[in-house]
Amino acid sequence: MNIENESRDIAALDLGSNSFHMVVAKVIDKDLQIVSRHKQRVHLAAGLDDDKNLSEEAIQRALDCLAMFAERIQDFSPDNVRIAATHTLRQAVNSRTFIERARSVIPFPIEVIAGTEEARLIFLGVAHTQPPSDESMLVVDIGGGSTEMIIGRGFEPLLVNSKQMGCVSYTHRYFANNKLSKKNFAQAILAAQQRLESLAQSYRKASWNIAFGSSGTAKAIKEVLIGLGYEDGLITATRLEKLIERLCEWRTIDEIELDGLNDERKPVFAAGVAIMAAIFQDLHIDEMHFSDGALREGLLYEMEDRFKYSDIRLRITEALADKHAVDLEHAAIVKSYARDFLDQVGATIGIQSESELPALLEWGALLHEVGLNISYQAFHRHSAYILTHTNMAGFNREQQQVLATLARFQRKALKLNEMESFTLFKKKHILGLIRILRLSILVNGQRHEELLPELTLSIQDDAWHLTCEDKNWLENNLLLHADLKTEQQYWDQIGWELVF
Numbered sequence: 001m002n003i004e005n006e007s008r009d010i011a012a013l014d015l016g017s018n019s020f021h022m023v024v025a026k027v028i029d030k031d032l033q034i035v036s037r038h039k040q041r042v043h044l045a046a047g048l049d050d051d052k053n054l055s056e057e058a059i060q061r062a063l064d065c066l067a068m069f070a071e072r073i074q075d076f077s078p079d080n081v082r083i084a085a086t087h088t089l090r091q092a093v094n095s096r097t098f099i100e101r102a103r104s105v106i107p108f109p110i111e112v113i114a115g116t117e118e119a120r121l122i123f124l125g126v127a128h129t130q131p132p133s134d135e136s137m138l139v140v141d142i143g144g145g146s147t148e149m150i151i152g153r154g155f156e157p158l159l160v161n162s163k164q165m166g167c168v169s170y171t172h173r174y175f176a177n178n179k180l181s182k183k184n185f186a187q188a189i190l191a192a193q194q195r196l197e198s199l200a201q202s203y204r205k206a207s208w209n210i211a212f213g214s215s216g217t218a219k220a221i222k223e224v225l226i227g228l229g230y231e232d233g234l235i236t237a238t239r240l241e242k243l244i245e246r247l248c249e250w251r252t253i254d255e256i257e258l259d260g261l262n263d264e265r266k267p268v269f270a271a272g273v274a275i276m277a278a279i280f281q282d283l284h285i286d287e288m289h290f291s292d293g294a295l296r297e298g299l300l301y302e303m304e305d306r307f308k309y310s311d312i313r314l315r316i317t318e319a320l321a322d323k324h325a326v327d328l329e330h331a332a333i334v335k336s337y338a339r340d341f342l343d344q345v346g347a348t349i350g351i352q353s354e355s356e357l358p359a360l361l362e363w364g365a366l367l368h369e370v371g372l373n374i375s376y377q378a379f380h381r382h383s384a385y386i387l388t389h390t391n392m393a394g395f396n397r398e399q400q401q402v403l404a405t406l407a408r409f410q411r412k413a414l415k416l417n418e419m420e421s422f423t424l425f426k427k428k429h430i431l432g433l434i435r436i437l438r439l440s441i442l443v444n445g446q447r448h449e450e451l452l453p454e455l456t457l458s459i460q461d462d463a464w465h466l467t468c469e470d471k472n473w474l475e476n477n478l479l480l481h482a483d484l485k486t487e488q489q490y491w492d493q494i495g496w497e498l499v500f
């Protein structure tokens with residue numbers, strides 16, 4: 001076998017609140033080899049104002065960094081690059097503006113991922129960079145704007161949470177005067193404990209065999225502890241207490257002089273230590289090791305099919321359908337019609353079979369009635385709400401938004417002015433999926449065991465034509481005929497044309 005033919009270059013970018021990271025790797029046969037790592041301090045969170053708008057200066061710092069990263073991966077295909085944006089771009093009201101401007105700098109889609117999805121990927125990155133083990137582990141990742149905590153076993157996260165507390169945000173809030181004092185530390189630790197209050201007991205009850213800290217805060221604490229003489233670099237509650245006492249020997253953050261602490265990490269180090277101390281206290285952690293694996297490694301391993309143990313999105317959608325008592329037989333038939341209709345018109349509306357939109361359409365078909373369990377009245381809106389606000393592992397924010405949009409516009413009047421905008425997907429493609437799903441639901445509206453004769457969907461001069469080889473198909477299905485007439489009126493109201 002020619003090893004060269006089996007190789008593949010992939011890259012993962014993590015757009016964090018404090019730093020941007022890029023990891024480039026080569027997949028050779030069944031091995032993933034890290035080729036290079038790149039890191040740039042961008043201080044994105046520092047550019048958020050009180051109204052959660054990113055400043056022009058922060059946006060420009062981020063674009064300059066992405067332009068530099070783009071040079072390294074300019075020859076990579078889109079399938080081999082994943083870019084995940086985390087807390088600050090989740091919070092920024094003008095994140096879409098930034099993402100649109102970034103398109104001209106780096107020609108790959110930027111995914112804004114939910115906190116729980118960030119946590120899942122962090123766990124995956126840590127799990128893959130540790131020796132194989134059946135022991136359960138706790139992973140803690142203190143970032144610039146959020147902290148992720150995960151308990152899992154093997155490659156499977158079991159308890160996943162993301163809290164809005166990070167070393168950048170806590171520095172601004174509790175060390176804004178640049179002063180180092182026991183009072184400032186106490187306030188920061190108490191605030192973090194209040195954040196942890198709702199979940200600490202469930203984590204203690206779940207238990208774990210070994211704890212890992214990942215990313216910048218944990219790494220900085222480890223290196224400082226080594227500099228203080230703790231050669232094993234283990235983080236413990238006692239060592240954190242002594243570290244806080246040592247930090248309080250200086251009056252200001254600028255005065256800190258600790259071996260292992262670089263100038264870039266120094267401004268946010270005290271806040272990171274405070275958050276870590278709170279987590280140790282509330283979760284009753286004895287000791288914590290540092291792991292090189294983090295979000296970007298999780299992205300790398302998930303990108304490469306050979307390292308996937310299952311398709312998590314399939315499991316999540318099936319579990320959600322089961323939780324909300326979806327009529328799976330009906331959903332399966334709707335999904336089948338949707339798949340067939342997309343096969344017939346996909347090329348015409350510009351949706352490529354290799355894109356992720358066909359899969360999103362099928363998942364949308366499976367989940368379109370999750371809101372029916374709440375109430376039949378306006379159940380399409382209930383479905384959209386559930387699909388917007390449920391933590392769905394494996395989906396980024398816009399993928400989840402596609403599912404919610406399909407659910408929202410599956411029936412009734414097409415109030416498209418309520419439709420949100422997209423950055424990863426083209427609006428015309430989403431509108432095409434909406435039409436396909438509406439028709440797929442409609443032709444199985446009576447939920448008969450006996451399916452209709454084979455239907456053909458085509459597009460001619462922007463008019464969508466639904467036809468059947470059986471010329472009497474509408475006469476034999478009078479309720480369907482009436483429903484199609486009503487649907488035709490809905491389409492007419494917004495300038496769409498449906499012919500049957």
